Amino acid sequence: MVKSLKAEEMEWKQLTPLIKAKIVTGNHIMAQLVHLEKGTTMDTHQHLEEQLGFVLEGKLEFIVGPNHESYIVEAGTIFYFESNEIHGVQDTPEKTVVIDIFGPVRKDYLHLAVDMTEG
Secondary structure, three states: OOOOOOHHHOOOEEEEOOEEEEEEEOOOOEEEEEEEOOOOOEEEEOOOOEEEEEEEEOEEEEEEOOOOEEEEEEOOOEEEEOOOOOEEEEEOOOOEEEEEEEEOOOHHHHHHOEEOOOO
């Protein structure tokens, strides 16, 4: 059986003053539709979960690794961070929309997610 949900019917969750997301989870994966406003930055961090992302519109500059190497990704780009890889956002020169996928599920966002395994 296919379970579906219209993203337009979900409420936005404010992750930071400049970042909002609509988050869904399955048993072992999590996906987020993320809007980053112009000027968004994010401190370097790392997490157990692998992360794949699809930049749908806009662009942003990642800083990655212990040497803070800079990588610019823009609409049409797919990116990947390994488990525990250090990364952050240095700059978002324009409004940017990203789909992030995490595996396994990020427990720190679980309370914000719609559980697609229910109902």
